[in-house]
Amino acid sequence: xxxxxxxxxxxxxxxxxxxxxxxxxxxxxxxxxxxxxxxxxxxxxxxxxxxxxxxxxxxxxxxxxxxxxxxxxxxxxxxxxxxxxxxxxxxxxxxxxxxxxxxxxxxxxxxxxxxxxxxxxxxxxxxxxxxxxxxxxxxxxxxxxxxxxxxxxxxxxxxxxxxxxxxxxxxxxxxxxxxxxxxxxxxxxxxxxxxxxxxxxxxxxxxxxxxxxxxxxxxxxxxxxxxxxxxxxxxxxxxxxxxxxxxxxxxxxxxxxxxxxxxxxxxxxxxxxxxxxxxxxxxxxxxxxxxxxxxxx
Ligand code: MN
Numbered sequence: 001x002x003x004x005x006x007x008x009x010x011x012x013x014x015x016x017x018x019x020x021x022x023x024x025x026x027x028x029x030x031x032x033x034x035x036x037x038x039x040x041x042x043x044x045x046x047x048x049x050x051x052x053x054x055x056x057x058x059x060x061x062x063x064x065x066x067x068x069x070x071x072x073x074x075x076x077x078x079x080x081x082x083x084x085x086x087x088x089x090x091x092x093x094x095x096x097x098x099x100x101x102x103x104x105x106x107x108x109x110x111x112x113x114x115x116x117x118x119x120x121x122x123x124x125x126x127x128x129x130x131x132x133x134x135x136x137x138x139x140x141x142x143x144x145x146x147x148x149x150x151x152x153x154x155x156x157x158x159x160x161x162x163x164x165x166x167x168x169x170x171x172x173x174x175x176x177x178x179x180x181x182x183x184x185x186x187x188x189x190x191x192x193x194x195x196x197x198x199x200x201x202x203x204x205x206x207x208x209x210x211x212x213x214x215x216x217x218x219x220x221x222x223x224x225x226x227x228x229x230x231x232x233x234x235x236x237x238x239x240x241x242x243x244x245x246x247x248x249x250x251x252x253x254x255x256x257x258x259x260x261x262x263x264x265x266x267x268x269x270x271x272x273x274x275x276x277x278x279x280x281x282x283x284x285x286x287x288x289x290x291x292x293x294x295x296x297x
Contacts, residue, residue, distance in 0.1 A: 004027065004216075006027050006028055006214055008022045008210060008212060013038065013051070014052040014054075017045075017049075019038040022212040030120065031237065032235065033119045033121075033168055034119060034168065035118050036246070037116075037194065039194065041113040042068075042112070043112055047108050050104025051104045052278070053101060053102045053279060054101050054279030056099060056265075058250065059094050059252060060120065060121050060250060060251035061121055061126075061251040062092060062119040063117075064091055064116070064118065064151075065117075066114060066172060067084045068087075068172070070113060071104070071110070072114065073104070074101075074134075076098055076101075077130075077271060082132070084134065087137075089151060090135075091132070091135065091163065093130060095125070095126065095127065096127050096270075097261070098132075098271065099265075099273070100132075103279055117235070119166070122165060133163070135161055138150055138151060139159070141155065141158055143181065146179075147173075148173050151171055151172060153169035167189070168189075168235075169186070169237060170235050173232050174231045175230045175231065179226065180224065181224055182221055182222070184220065185221055187218050187219060189217060190215065190236060190238075190239055191234060192215065193213045194213075198226060198228055198230025200224040200230050202222060202224050203223060245257075245258065255290060266284060
């Protein structure tokens with residue numbers, strides 16, 4: 001089955017930190033319920049640099065942070081303050097509304113390598129209460145000279161404890177030496193692979209960190225071969241059956257819902273307050289520009 005390549009683009013988060021953004025893209029908005037994928041670093045930063053994303057709201061999604069190297073401090077409107085460390089996942093369920101900030105530890109330089117994903121919540125869960133949880137330990141699977149961290153879903157008899165609401169899969173795979181890894185897939189799922197480091201041949205086709213490689217449903221396995229150490233994430237899920245609108249930090253179904261969320265953020269209602277972040281709160285862009293863009297497309 002042919003691969004579809006989705007070229008990543010450079011985007012800026014916080015104060016001047018560049019990420020490679022793979023989702024959403026013009027070609028594809030979702031892979032299963034996964035609707036956003038940013039790859040940050042690996043990058044060294046000086047004191048005062050790093051991630052400085054001030055308080056901002058979310059609705060209708062889960063933010064899923066996979067920390068590979070370095071640390072980030074999460075603070076949210078439920079009162080949680082949680083430093084995420086390498087090998088851990090922070091999962092924030094926005095439901096009907098939450099706000100949070102993400103900052104590198106203050107006062108020192110450091111190193112950061114992370115992936116941030118968003119998961120669209122389905123109609124049954126998107127109006128639910130907000131929640132936050134840190135997962136300090138995830139299943140580790142050693143196989144074919146690879147070290148697999150199971151981020152979401154099930155694989156090789158293991159199941160990730162991360163609580164998601166749609167049938168889906170997520171894993172980080174470190175290929176520690178030249179070799180090949182075969183991964184069983186659910187044929188009902190669509191999947192995508194993003195190389196984080198190095199290159200590999202996916203079913204014979206070369207994949208690099210510059211593009212997300214997308215696979216349609218219908219495959220029961222994939223094989224990746226590398227000539228040197230490499231690292232990738234694989235995401236998948238049952239194609240998301242609901243038409244979503246993703247704009248700024250919101251996932252919704254209509255422009256009226258977006259306008260309402262912007263108004264509530266600007267007026268300081270619904271999203272609570274985040275305390276202790278050294279970064280300035282983010283200002284919502286003009287929602288009327290969304291109407292223009294949607295009207296033209
Ligand atoms: Mn956020």
